[in-house]
Amino acid sequence: MLIVDDTNRMHERVALRGMFEARKQVFIDLLGWDLPVLAGRYEVDQFDNARATYLILTDPERRHLASARLLPTDEPGILTSLFGDLCDEPPPNGPDVLEITRFCLSRDMQAGERRIVRNMLVTAIAQFGLANGVRCYTGVAELPWLQQILGFGWTCFPLGLPREHDGKMLGALRIEIEPDTLDKLAAAGVFCEPRAVAASHAA
Template sequence: MTMSTLRGHAPIGGLLLHTMFEARKRVFVDLLGWDVPVIAGRYEIDQFDDDHATYVIVGDDDGRHRASARLLPTTRPHILGSLFPQLCIGDPPRGEDIVEITRFCLDRSLVASQRRAARNCLVAGLANHALELGIRYYVGVAEIGWLEQIVAFGWQCRPLGFPAKCGSHILAAVEIEICAETPALLAANGIASDDAPDALAA
């Protein structure tokens, strides 16, 4: 597996991004039934997929998507601050060292063992990315079931408010602290830094 960190979507340029947006459509629209934009019937792309978005992507040896997450600066419009501020007690966190994680996506074509390996690689890669860039906190919005998995990874999490029903989903806002101890906390739960290969930046 390879780990890539890409800025902007250019649009849908390159095999890795191309297959990532296709995978997002299969997960968030076909599987989960989200009411989000779909381009050309194949790609899930919304208003936050702009030149300010960063994508951390795990690819296979052929350069195709296996797992990914989108990172958005909180100093600009982002999902928690723009769409779900009511999930926070007080104002949603914002800052140069606070980044939002969105669209955590595991490719549906993977078998269970491959999904776990890709997930671990992505989580370790997100922690390494934050440490390298001086990101102190990740924030995000998650459905309750997914939030429980996020907490179980072992990193330091705290709720930003109370869960609330939004349409047919119960959502909550969470903050994840990234510090020097984070890799060891993840490793204690089976997610080691060696799970994340060196990043290829573009």
């Protein structure tokens, strides 16, 4: 498990390229999202900037398995810029609130492998929050994925009723990071310790 931010991204170019390529395969090729493509291979948008932090799970050959992008909420992000109508009231923001975006699992895994890798990434997101003073996360998800997130065991609730956007039902959510969040994930059968986590950097 790699934690990549502006302090070490030049040293993790292989992992980042694998992540951007996997994002294109999942969000554009599979899900049909209308997103920009770089060089015909990579999904990169305006939020992939110096303030983004990436959690990237790779295999021993550094091939992408799963990843998520964490964005600061003290400036416009995906939720506030594009999907503010999903929230009944302004979503939480500030230095102790991050937005989870581009939660991505590589397509070339079997169902059992995908579940393990998914659980490792969810666990890493919670661990990163606990290690870096994150009070809560926000995010936007399509309805089937939103329902999964709500069932992971952590304290999580919708920020409003799901709405249709471009033919897809989307919902906004808030995930609380609490001292017992890892215990809650374990009780729900979701906790899965990543084998190694790079030294954390404040988001």
